[in-house]
Amino acid sequence: MRKRKSAIALTLVAALAVAACGDDDNESGNTSGPAETSAPTDSSAAPETTGGGESGGTLVFGTSSDPVVLDGAYVSDGESLRVIDQIFETLVTTEPGGTEIVPALAESWTASDDGLEWTFNLRQGVTFHDDSAFNADAVCFNFDRWYNFTGVAQSAAVSYYWSTVFGGFSDGATPSLYGGCEAADENTAVITLTAPSAAFLSGLAVSAFVIASPDALTTYEADKVGGTDDAPTFDGTFGFEHPIGTGPFKFESWAPGDKLTIVRYDGYWGDKAILDKVIFKPIADGPARRTALETGEIQGYDLVDPADAAALAAAGFEVLHRPAFNVGYVGFNQAKPPLDNIKIRQAIAYALNREALVSAKYPEGAQVATQFQPPELFGWSADVPQYDYDPDMARQLIAESGVTDLTLEFYYPSDVSRPYMPDPTANFEAFKADLEAVGFTIVPKTAPWRSGYLDDVDAGNAQIYLLGWTGDFGDPDNFVGTFFRTPQVAWGFENQEIFDALTTARDTADTAERTALYEEANKLIMEFLPGVPYVHTQPALAFAANVTGYVPSPVSLESFATVSLG
């Protein structure tokens, strides 16, 4: 017994000793502090690298969850898009770090005079990862595939972006902007629209419109979608095992819960990726991601918590900020009284101490929002009505409103961190205190983000709710148009003046005119006060000190191809 105990103790000590000594054949250091690279082993990368840093190496990036599926047409969640953006490409894209439209798989394009025919001159010599050729047929195959979605694939949970940009599908149930696609010759694709659209081109930059290998799409049954509208299932293997695109990286393997690996594609048409490999490791717990960066187990992660940004920067890590392209707001459902009363809405706006919340809970670079789009986007107006913190004014307005029942059901999401709302609970608590201070009674309501909260808001169950939006492309219609151009259950109002103003602004061709129209619209909106926007943030990413070349984008369209280690 004594012997046994000492034997065990010895084993434990031995195990610890082994652990402390480390192993001799590991590739990347497991010590605390920034990680090192390994020497590049394959020769193909050597002569052609441009950009700074040595070629080669593996980068491990911590994500908050596994992607849902690697098929651009089916997803709208950030983690799926993150990986899709490395493997696939669209016809046009946004410039790195900005919102201007620049060529990608299409070298140039022209529109016919009536704005209905768009001719795309495709890049030549591009191949898919399975060595099939990229050409106009492939482009049209993809567009037609989306247009022909049926059943569950048409639901908002699946093909959200197609519906946003093009509207309906081939079944004609809803009118569609899409008229058709033709391969004029091998390298020219002509897309026909049913109506002229100013937002069409920037819409194409969205990752939903990535071009995938037609062979792979067919062979691996990418179109096999089952389940229900709200709980779709993807039954083909395309999006899980064979996502084949044209991007600088190609898919290698995916073990859900463990890691997803992509490797450099040496047949890429443009500047080859510098890294050999990128590994995406899902770590659900936010603080665990930070710890993993500090110990060197990962070399980067996204959505750095405000509490950590300063500390990480001070410790020598690279903290990068995305330019502000989002808005966090308190939404009102005016179908639920007393929110239909303008004075109550104004009272709430005056009661909320937005400054205090932003300075207490948001990192450097966050600013108080005055309207539903960020200042960087054209159409932002400096002349909107301001509702500076004034609890007395709030109480006065409440008195004037004549409303006696001041109970409000305030919804906030549990267990999620959004770029504009890193800590929804903290925001809720602050706002609750502000509202209670002027006389409202707040009933807290919460639900998990993915399974309940968004559904509740969209169904119109939520009276007051915390929500926000990150822009998909650089057009005000993507912000205020998405919210207020059409009646929506979540907002619960019908205001034809606003609907018309936004529709006109969207359909106008001239940019200067559009700017003026959107500025007017924003003024109208803030007078009507369908909600209270409160913050624009600059979401942060953190990297190990030796990681260079990552370019944060306001629309989160970021490539690892320019990243290098050391």
Added chain:
Amino acid sequence: MATVQEHLQSLMGARAVESTGSSLGREAFRRLRANRIAVIGASIMLFFVVVAILAPWLAPHDPRVNTWFDQIRPASIPGPSGDHWFGLDESGRDELSRIIFGARSSLVIGIVSLAIGAVFGLLLGVLAGGLGGRIDALIMRVTDVLLAVPSLLLALSVAAVMGQSRTAVMVAVAVPNVPLFARLLRSSMLAERQKDYVSAAVSVGIPRRRLVLGHILPNSVGPMIVQGTLALATAVIDAAALSFLGLGSADPTVPEWGRMLANAQKYTNVAPHLAIFPGVVIMITALGFNLFGEALREALDPKLRR
């Protein structure tokens, strides 16, 4: 953890049930008082209950009002100071007051879930032990099934169905107690039934119910109290675990230790005090119940000579 107590009970402590009530009770009490561990445990328990009850008078501030929100910055949350002995929490509230009122939440959760679990469990146990036969077998199968699922998972499943509320947590935490109390009472009753005084009473014609309620139940009280105190400890910890996973009351301003511990995980590098205080308090409270429960078990076991 509680399942072990139960099993140990049946293995070694079944004899503890062989009591005739009063003399062992007094003997147990004497042993308890002499046992330092029991005294420490009882003191902790008492302290916890007193703090929970007197919270409104003990707490220096309102735990739900974020009076000092302006002192909060993303990377700086004031720690313990002269004004705030436990510092501020992440929303600018007095941490000491929240810990004090948190005792109240924990006490309520513990007692309610214990009550729910014990009542249903005892009911099942009495039915099984008293009625015997097929009903006994059925109830035993039901408890077998419930015991086949580890207790936290059982609580999780219940909470998942019931949604996000404090009630859900209380019911969820209560459920694993049901089979335990059922088993406990049943084995107590079975042991008692074999005693002479029972067959004597039955032959004389005393109705079963009076026998059960008047004699058998009271004699089983000892192990039930032991189980109860241990269940309280588990309740506090399991409720904290459920909060850690995101379940629990919808209102984050209500102080509850488990929730406070879960929220503090984000701030361990800027404000470790937010995690340390609730964590330590949960530990100490659970420890108090465990110490006392263990000492009580040993005191009740006539086999263990001291």
Added chain:
Amino acid sequence: MFKFILRRLLLLIPILLGLSFLLFVWVRALPGGPATALLGERATPERIAEVNRLYGFDQPVLEQYLRYLSRIIRFDFGQSITLRRDVTEEMLRRFPATIELSAAAMVFAVGVGVPLGFVAAKRERTWVDNGAVIASLVGVSVPVFFLAQILKMVFAERLGWLPSIGRLEPVRELQAHTNFNLIDSLIEFDRGAFVDTVKHLLLPGLALGTIPLAIIARITRASVMEVLNEDYVRTARAKGMSRRVVNRRHVLRNALLPIVTVVGLQTGLLLSGAVLTERVFAWGGIGGLIGGAVLDKDYPVIQGGVMFIAVVFVLVNLVVDVLYAVIDPRIRVH
């Protein structure tokens, strides 16, 4: 002996049946029915009808239960709502991770707990004994996720001795044969991977195993103490038998029973504690999957996970019962 095992195995069936029934009832116990569970409050009448049709919720209950049962027997739990994948596939893929972690924790708990309890029992009422009792009681009072966070903070963050997440370094490639990394690394003769696996197992194993350790130590102590005080032991000693022989032949054998039982029961604690520990250490096993599924109301995953774990738990206890019979022949008789 064989009959004994067979009989116990047969007893498993009603338990599993009962469990499946419970799980079946459980989802339908939701207010609004299972369709609402899947749809949330977004349920419109058309959507509810569609879900009912798709999943067969509009059929008579008995039919539903039979169909459900036939699927369960084939281990078909349907698709995960959030992961969009087959539940059983996911379970099988992630199960080894949880088993490996639980096994490591159990090795730690037994390997340290039993000797500790033994020593404490032999030194009854000395400071060693009292210390052990108090330490074990403290051990069961610590919430496992709190302990996990502290261990991580001290050993991974501050000291940097051990990794903080995952089962292997992300850059390391290990061919997955069984998905048990210890075994796979041995199959591949990959010493580096083996060492790396052990390194990653240490912190979560320690965190997970501490509570069972405390309990096992205490039970061992109580059990050994009881046996030591038995008359036959004192008789043997009085007869002059050496301490060691007495220990091995009498004390150990008889003290083993409760210890073995407790180990079996602790497996349940390990499997459920894994839910919390796996989240803290991003372990990628079933525990983490279930933890996430609870909030997301991913009922197929929760059903499948609970079933899997319950089956394992029951099987482990079956093994315990068999061991019982091996250790104590008297038990076989009935």
